[in-house]
Amino acid sequence: MNHLRTRQVTVISILAAVSFVLMIVPQFSLIPGATFLKFDFSIVPAVLALYWMNFGAALWVLILRTVLKLILFNEGVNTYLGLPINLAVALTFIGLLALVLPHFERQGQWAAKGLALVVTTVGITVVAILVNLWIAIPLYQEFAHFDIKKILGLGPYLWGMVLPFNLLQGILWNFASGLVVALLLPFRKNFKS
Numbered sequence: 001m002n003h004l005r006t007r008q009v010t011v012i013s014i015l016a017a018v019s020f021v022l023m024i025v026p027q028f029s030l031i032p033g034a035t036f037l038k039f040d041f042s043i044v045p046a047v048l049a050l051y052w053m054n055f056g057a058a059l060w061v062l063i064l065r066t067v068l069k070l071i072l073f074n075e076g077v078n079t080y081l082g083l084p085i086n087l088a089v090a091l092t093f094i095g096l097l098a099l100v101l102p103h104f105e106r107q108g109q110w111a112a113k114g115l116a117l118v119v120t121t122v123g124i125t126v127v128a129i130l131v132n133l134w135i136a137i138p139l140y141q142e143f144a145h146f147d148i149k150k151i152l153g154l155g156p157y158l159w160g161m162v163l164p165f166n167l168l169q170g171i172l173w174n175f176a177s178g179l180v181v182a183l184l185l186p187f188r189k190n191f192k193s
Contacts, residue, residue: 156161
């Protein structure tokens with residue numbers, strides 16, 4: 001294993017650990033009445049891995065932080081059902097950002113950042129609605145005996161909670177990631193071959 005590869009593996013491990021801590025410590029709700037929809041900044045280290053290295057590195061950060069959460073802070077049914085949803089949304093964000101990222105070099109910075117903001121925010125919102133509709137709602141009803149359709153109604157839950165939560169989450173993830181990437185820009189050269 002060469003020096004650059006060793007450095008990359010080490011940094012992926014560190015970023016995954018930081019992502020894990022950000023996943024469990026500063027969680028908060030963005031939507032009043034939807035305290036079960038928790039926001040965190042655990043995506044930021046994965047964005048750093050994407051920007052500094054590549055999509056594979058970002059993917060490893062997300063997988064490792066998810067496994068750490070499953071092993072160290074398992075809350076039963078909520079973890080087993082919530083983590084795959086969280087991972088799907090995070091992977092969508094990183095995947096779409098990876099598609100838009102090449103535009104950062106070819107276009108003006110503001111145009112590329114605006115494109116990234118719109119594409120990732122809309123993308124995670126659509127994925128979150130679909131995953132909730134087709135997977136999360138039925139599984140929570142079956143295994144957690146939590147029927148959101150009876151408690152709140154499907155429409156109010158999807159359009160009044162999931163939609164605004166993910167729109168806000170996408171905007172906050174973009175701004176936080178952009179700020180951290182800009183602040184740590186000088187370190188990028190250490191991870192490119």
